Amino acid sequence: MSTLLSLRDLWVEYGDKIVLEKVDLDIAAGSFVSIIGPSGAGKSSLLRVILGQESPTRGTIMLDGAPLAPECGPDRGVVFQRYSVFPHLTVLQNTMFGLECAGSPLLARLFGAARAKARAEATAMLEAVGLGDNLHIYPAQMSGGMQQRLAIAQALIKRPRILLLDEPFGALDPGIRADMHGLITQLWREFGLTIIMVTHDIREAFSLGTRVLALDKRRHDPHAPHRFGATAVYDLPLRPREEETGHREEMEA
Amino acid sequence: MRWVNRQISRSDRLLWGAAPILLLVLLYIFAAAGRHAENPSDKILPLPSGMAQAMSSLIFERDMLSGQYLFWADTLASLQRLGLGLGIATLVALVLGLLLGALPPVRAVLGPLVTAIAVIPPIALLPILFIALGLGETAKVALIAIGIAPVMLRDIAGHVAALPREQVIKAQTLGAGSWQILIRVALPQALPRLFQAVRLALGPAWVFLISSEAIASDVGLGYRIFLVRRYLSMDVIIPYVAWIALLAIAMDVALTWGLRRCFPWAQGANH
Numbered sequence: 104m105s106t107l108l109s110l111r112d113l114w115v116e117y118g119d120k121i122v123l124e125k126v127d128l129d130i131a132a133g134s135f136v137s138i139i140g141p142s143g144a145g146k147s148s149l150l151r152v153i154l155g156q157e158s159p160t161r162g163t164i165m166l167d168g169a170p171l172a173p174e175c176g177p178d179r180g181v182v183f184q185r186y187s188v189f190p191h192l193t194v195l196q197n198t199m200f201g202l203e204c205a206g207s208p209l210l211a212r213l214f215g216a217a218r219a220k221a222r223a224e225a226t227a228m229l230e231a232v233g234l235g236d237n238l239h240i241y242p243a244q245m246s247g248g249m250q251q252r253l254a255i256a257q258a259l260i261k262r263p264r265i266l267l268l269d270e271p272f273g274a275l276d277p278g279i280r281a282d283m284h285g286l287i288t289q290l291w292r293e294f295g296l297t298i299i300m301v302t303h304d305i306r307e308a309f310s311l312g313t314r315v316l317a318l319d320k321r322r323h324d325p326h327a328p329h330r331f332g333a334t335a336v337y338d339l340p341l342r343p344r345e346e347e348t349g350h351r352e353e354m355e356a
Numbered sequence: 357m358r359w360v361n362r363q364i365s366r367s368d369r370l371l372w373g374a375a376p377i378l379l380l381v382l383l384y385i386f387a388a389a390g391r392h393a394e395n396p397s398d399k400i401l402p403l404p405s406g407m408a409q410a411m412s413s414l415i416f417e418r419d420m421l422s423g424q425y426l427f428w429a430d431t432l433a434s435l436q437r438l439g440l441g442l443g444i445a446t447l448v449a450l451v452l453g454l455l456l457g458a459l460p461p462v463r464a465v466l467g468p469l470v471t472a473i474a475v476i477p478p479i480a481l482l483p484i485l486f487i488a489l490g491l492g493e494t495a496k497v498a499l500i501a502i503g504i505a506p507v508m509l510r511d512i513a514g515h516v517a518a519l520p521r522e523q524v525i526k527a528q529t530l531g532a533g534s535w536q537i538l539i540r541v542a543l544p545q546a547l548p549r550l551f552q553a554v555r556l557a558l559g560p561a562w563v564f565l566i567s568s569e570a571i572a573s574d575v576g577l578g579y580r581i582f583l584v585r586r587y588l589s590m591d592v593i594i595p596y597v598a599w600i601a602l603l604a605i606a607m608d609v610a611l612t613w614g615l616r617r618c619f620p621w622a623q624g625a626n627h
Binding site: 176179185205209241243 | 545
């Protein structure tokens with residue numbers, strides 16, 4: 104499998120606090136990488152750096168062999184734990200937003216045939232995530248699970264090279280969370296996505312991922328705990344994709 | 357039952373809410389009647405009949421000097437100044453508030469200036485405005501606009517800057533640039549806040565209007581009140597003040613209604 108994203112000698116520091124040190128990673132196209140680790144081990148920092156929300160202090164990030172711009176862009180989609188959807192737009196408008204931005208630089212709105220096309224594409228995407236019957240309600244009228252479904256549809260409509268999930272299911276009820284696990288696995292397979300997910304839930308990390316990264320500090324200085332950063336202390340490749348797919352279907356049956 | 361748990365029904369609320377107002381009106385009428393019993397030509401606490409008489413000549417009869425219905429001319433002039441001042445302030449607050457709130461470089465350049473202007477008491481600027489812009493309409497409108505715009509601007513900028521960072525990031529991952537984020541993410545979410553800002557600015561706007569009319573004017577609600585004060589004409593002042601209160605309440609109600617009507621998404625799950 105080809106390498107999609109590679110991090111080389113990556114350091115993230117805030118002032119004299121070192122959060123991540125010497126992270127070297129290669130992420131293969133089509134993989135589902137779970138990132139786990141204790142609070143403060145830099146899981147979210149790593150995600151923010153890959154997303155382009157922050158730039159690393161040192162090191163390089165290459166996407167498809169080209170250095171990554173230190174800014175967010177449509178090649179990397181994201182779903183946060185909260186606030187991922189726009190409260191002032193309906194479900195359909197939220198999903199069409201990405202298409203409208205690309206198609207209309209000045210007004211960020213589409214009209215006529217282009218609008219009808221975007222609308223059809225957004226509707227199809229919303230049906231894929233199970234929101235086909237709720238096109239015209241606002242996020243405030245939706246449950247947490249529905250909002251996350253919307254956030255996923257909104258991100259996928261741009262066909263991102265990588266989908267980044269920052270504790271996407273952390274705020275959901277256990278039952279809803281199980282549904283969402285099914286949905287994200289299905290979408291990952293159907294769209295051939297590459298996913299990086301940060302989670303607190305170790306079971307979730309292992310049941311969804313094809314690879315699990317555990318971030319933690321290798322060294323610890325009790326007098327200056329902030330002077331050592333975390334890095335990937337465990338890198339566990341799980342079953343490869345095809346094999347794993349069959350296995351999971353058995354488990355679900 | 358504990359007082360914190362007592363809910364008052366809608367019809368009862370109307371009754372209870374009206375009670376203290378009616379009580380005050382009754383108290384006033386008793387006091388006025390008492391004074392009139394002692395001195396039938398008392399001017400300090402006029403009776404309702406006296407007020408009606410004084411007002412009817414202002415409302416229904418042309419003024420001999422100017423040929424206008426004074427009450428309506430005053431109302432029109434004041435509302436025009438207020439409307440212009442509010443309009444200009446709202447537009448400035450929206451445009452600059454969006455830019456300041458959403459774009460860090462603009463905030464770095466203009467933020468200190470806006471803060472500096474906001475701490476100047478607007479009335480202290482009135483002489484400067486009169487000198488620079490003359491005693492006409494421009495100075496009065498400018499006072500209202502300068503008086504309320506900085507507070508509104510800072511409110512809008514603060515609200516836009518406090519939008520969840522996640523939304524701005526998400527918009528960028530969906531391909532939006534600065535301009536598109538401004539008009540599709542920041543602007544729509546700033547509008548409900550703008551309605552609230554205008555509501556809160558109405559009070560100060562009236563203060564600045566009445567002040568500027570009191571100092572230099574020849575028509576307007578504030579001008580009339582300060583003019584007839586010389587003759588102790590409480591029979592005109594009290595109805596004028598009540599009319600100003602009524603206009604202010606009507607504007608507030610209209611803005612609240614417009615807010616609910618235009619932004620259903622901002623009302624939570626129950627709409």
